Amino acid sequence: MKPNKEREYMASDYDAAGGLLVQSILAGDTKVDNRERLGAKVPIQLFQAMRLVALGSAMEDMIGDGSRALVYQAGQRLGNVLGGAVMPQAEGDLDKYVGLIQGVTQELGIGFVVIDKVDLDAGEINMHLDECVSCAGITGMSAPICNFEAGMVGGLIKTFVGRSVKAVETRCHAIGDKTCGVDVKIL
Numbered sequence: 432m433k434p435n436k437e438r439e440y441m442a443s444d445y446d447a448a449g450g451l452l453v454q455s456i457l458a459g460d461t462k463v464d465n466r467e468r469l470g471a472k473v474p475i476q477l478f479q480a481m482r483l484v485a486l487g488s489a490m491e492d493m494i495g496d497g498s499r500a501l502v503y504q505a506g507q508r509l510g511n512v513l514g515g516a517v518m519p520q521a522e523g524d525l526d527k528y529v530g531l532i533q534g535v536t537q538e539l540g541i542g543f544v545v546i547d548k549v550d551l552d553a554g555e556i557n558m559h560l561d562e563c564v565s566c567a568g569i570t571g572m573s574a575p576i577c578n579f580e581a582g583m584v585g586g587l588i589k590t591f592v593g594r595s596v597k598a599v600e601t602r603c604h605a606i607g608d609k610t611c612g613v614d615v616k617i618l
């Protein structure tokens with residue numbers, strides 16, 4: 432085997448690792464290999480550091496104004512992956528699909544997904560996320576900061592309906608709202 436520094440990156444490594452991760456999520460694994468002492472859980476602050484610094488201000492430093500769109504796209508990708516993984520179990524039923532997503536998001540501590548309105552004829556789905564993992568404890572922001580989660584919701588709906596969607600965070604705990612609201616428009 433070559434030493435690490437001589438190995439070449441495989442473009443598909445993240446996809447493969449993501450696949451293993453999704454399998455573990457859907458299996459509800461409470462144990463993870465190589466975490467004998469620390470276990471499967473990490474503090475919410477670590478997630479927020481990854482989300483707000485690594486996938487937030489670092490992106491802003493690198494690409495400026497487009498960073499929010501990039502973070503949205505990243506969330507959308509995650510929504511596609513998670514949605515695709517639970518789709519077979521949902522059997523084309525939106526209520527079942529939402530139930531499966533609610534289970535996963537609660538289990539992972541992302542928050543409590545609550546559906547406010549579904550009007551597929553008008554192409555509108557409105558929902559909110561209580562106890563959102565990204566902005567819990569964060570206050571005094573000038574605008575909603577959960578564009579990653581908005582993207583994730585967009586990706587989840589996009590996967591179910593098989594069409595492009597636009598998801599917008601309309602309310603956010605970080606600007607003083609009680610919850611994070613996301614309105615989805617099917618395009």
Ligand SMILES: [Zn+2]
Pocket residue numbers: 563566575576577602603604605610611
């Ligand atoms: Zn928020």
